[in-house]
Amino acid sequence: MSTGWLLRRLFLVAYTVLVVSVLVFAITQVLPADAAVTLLGENATPEALAAVRDRLGLNDPIWLQYWHWLTAALTGDFGHSMRTGQPVAPMMLTALSRSLLLALLSILLMLAVAVPLGLWAALRQGKAADLVTGFISYIGVSLPEFVTATLLLIVLADWLQWLPATGYVPPGEDFWDSMAHLVLPVLTVSIIMVAHVSRMVRSETIDVLHSDYIRAARLKGLAPRSVLLRHVLRNALLPVITIVALDVGYLLGGIIVVEEIFALPGIGRQLIVAITARDLPPSRPARWSWP
Amino acid sequence: MTDLLRRLLRTPQGAIGSALLVLLALLCLLGPELAPRDPEAIDFLGRFRPPGAQNWLGADQLGRDVLSRLMTGARSTIPLALLATLLGTLAGAVIGTLSAYLGGRWDEAIMRNVDAVMAIPGLLLALLLVSSLGKGSLNATLAIAIAFTPGMARVTRSVALNVRAQDYVKAALARGEHASFIVLREMLPNVVGPVVVETTIRVAFAVMLFATLSFLGLGAQPPAPEWGLMVAEARRFVHQAPWIILAPALAIGVTAIAFNLLGDGLRDALNPRDER
Numbered sequence: 092m093s094t095g096w097l098l099r100r101l102f103l104v105a106y107t108v109l110v111v112s113v114l115v116f117a118i119t120q121v122l123p124a125d126a127a128v129t130l131l132g133e134n135a136t137p138e139a140l141a142a143v144r145d146r147l148g149l150n151d152p153i154w155l156q157y158w159h160w161l162t163a164a165l166t167g168d169f170g171h172s173m174r175t176g177q178p179v180a181p182m183m184l185t186a187l188s189r190s191l192l193l194a195l196l197s198i199l200l201m202l203a204v205a206v207p208l209g210l211w212a213a214l215r216q217g218k219a220a221d222l223v224t225g226f227i228s229y230i231g232v233s234l235p236e237f238v239t240a241t242l243l244l245i246v247l248a249d250w251l252q253w254l255p256a257t258g259y260v261p262p263g264e265d266f267w268d269s270m271a272h273l274v275l276p277v278l279t280v281s282i283i284m285v286a287h288v289s290r291m292v293r294s295e296t297i298d299v300l301h302s303d304y305i306r307a308a309r310l311k312g313l314a315p316r317s318v319l320l321r322h323v324l325r326n327a328l329l330p331v332i333t334i335v336a337l338d339v340g341y342l343l344g345g346i347i348v349v350e351e352i353f354a355l356p357g358i359g360r361q362l363i364v365a366i367t368a369r370d371l372p373p374s375r376p377a378r379w380s381w382p
Numbered sequence: 383m384t385d386l387l388r389r390l391l392r393t394p395q396g397a398i399g400s401a402l403l404v405l406l407a408l409l410c411l412l413g414p415e416l417a418p419r420d421p422e423a424i425d426f427l428g429r430f431r432p433p434g435a436q437n438w439l440g441a442d443q444l445g446r447d448v449l450s451r452l453m454t455g456a457r458s459t460i461p462l463a464l465l466a467t468l469l470g471t472l473a474g475a476v477i478g479t480l481s482a483y484l485g486g487r488w489d490e491a492i493m494r495n496v497d498a499v500m501a502i503p504g505l506l507l508a509l510l511l512v513s514s515l516g517k518g519s520l521n522a523t524l525a526i527a528i529a530f531t532p533g534m535a536r537v538t539r540s541v542a543l544n545v546r547a548q549d550y551v552k553a554a555l556a557r558g559e560h561a562s563f564i565v566l567r568e569m570l571p572n573v574v575g576p577v578v579v580e581t582t583i584r585v586a587f588a589v590m591l592f593a594t595l596s597f598l599g600l601g602a603q604p605p606a607p608e609w610g611l612m613v614a615e616a617r618r619f620v621h622q623a624p625w626i627i628l629a630p631a632l633a634i635g636v637t638a639i640a641f642n643l644l645g646d647g648l649r650d651a652l653n654p655r656d657e658r
Contacts, residue, residue: 110498233638235590238631344503
């Protein structure tokens with residue numbers, strides 16, 4: 092991996108982020124709600140509206156508005172929420188940290204379950220265990236997150252009363268209670284990813300198991316366990332990394348729905364609240380954080 | 383064509399998927415007529431009635447018959463998702479084929495931008511688009527179509543490139559065939575197959591996306607019997623009347639599974655060399 096390759100990759104990332112920011116800005120600019128009216132209310136005088144529009148820079152050409160926003164954003168100033176008047180950046184950071192916690196726990200759980208599951212299914216290919224896990228995975232991928240979330244909610248929080256249904260408790264306050272509140276959201280998000288990734292692990296492992304170098308290793312007389320750990324695992328998991336990376340993209344989308352259902356004050360929820368209230372400044376950086 | 387159909391129905395996925403889809407198509411076409419009761423009929427005395435003789439799947443928070451709402455709701459849920467996917471595929475196919483045809487630096491430039499847009503997860507892009515276009519089923523459809531376009535562009539481009547490099551295309555070129563002949567008789571029939579498979583699987587995703595948008599209040603609006611909306615409205619009554627939420631939720635799941643199965647079946651049917 093040369094520095095040249097790395098630099099090109101970084102450039103592509105920066106370019107992607109730039110394109111996304113332009114896209115986000117362009118889309119939010121199309122919002123029919125007049126920002127000045129949102130701020131001052133419908134009964135404001137035309138002079139007051141004009142003054143606010145001037146102050147917010149709404150009369151400038153679009154590319155100039157974008158430029159102002161971009162330069163401000165790069166210095167960490169994301170403006171103020173039109174709904175609450177509070178600065179946006181601190182709101183975003185707290186919300187983001189909560190969502191990241193959720194995301195991290197989900198990824199860890201997913202990896203811990205999907206990889207062994209996929210390997211196990213591959214080793215028992217064609218047998219009952221494989222078919223059953225395949226069936227369950229299929230169902231897992233076919234249900235939208237809000238359906239899985241609802242089913243889990245009904246079973247675990249309602250009927251069995253094992254877990255609290257909604258809400259968020261910061262880990263600092265009460266660790267175990269905080270974890271209890273996070274179980275259902277993490278489970279919901281992980282299930283779909285586990286279904287996806289475990290199938291990938293399974294098919295990659297099957298491919299590797301049939302390959303020549305594994306046959307050679309076995310013929311060499313290596314113990315099966317050693318063959319598994321040293322050769323199969325390493326080669327099967329490489330493509331899986333790509334899938335996991337792609338799934339993380341999905342994860343960020345799924346988090347929005349999960350945060351809405353379980354009332355977690357993360358960045359997904361911020362986004363929905365901002366969009367429903369037509370609040371421009373917070374919705375932009377919320378979108379910006381995804382890439 | 384019949385050969386393809388026969389191969390499709392021989393696989394378990396193809397058979398089950400097709401059967402389910404025929405059922406869903408019937409629901410979309412005849413659902414409202416076959417529904418036992420008026421889906422919008424409010425009956426305060428019958429609120430939260432559990433499944434039984436009067437309401438086979440129970441009654442919801444306003445006394446409306448859940449089964450009737452479900453049957454009528456197929457028409458609100460599936461066709462628009464299908465339309466969104468078709469629009470996205472069309473737009474994506476144009477971009478993808480163009481990019482493959484142009485090749486070189488144009489191809490690179492177009493694909494880099496497509497990748498950049500794909501960096502935004504589908505749900506998010508759809509959300510943002512709906513937020514600026516306004517709530518509603520048609521806007522949600524448009525948003526989903528736009529969100530699917532870059533993905534389909536990538537797929538059609540890679541398929542087009544693949545086909546272009548095949549020997550039969552080179553042979554046709556060597557024979558001196560016209561460009562239009564090559565594209566229509568040699569390339570297109572072979573491009574259509576994988577694209578159709580991808581589209582079918584995307585419809586499943588579109589149904590879920592549409593339901594999710596409605597669930598978040600940004601797609602179909604009340605009192606439409608759209609399944610995602612039904613799930614959202616029923617959330618509050620999960621404790622007292624779980625049937626209100628379970629019926630539409632499972633309906634969405636079955637629909638997605640049906641399309642996924644069909645897509646898998648099609649993929650197997652289109653690859654005759656995978657005879658096992």
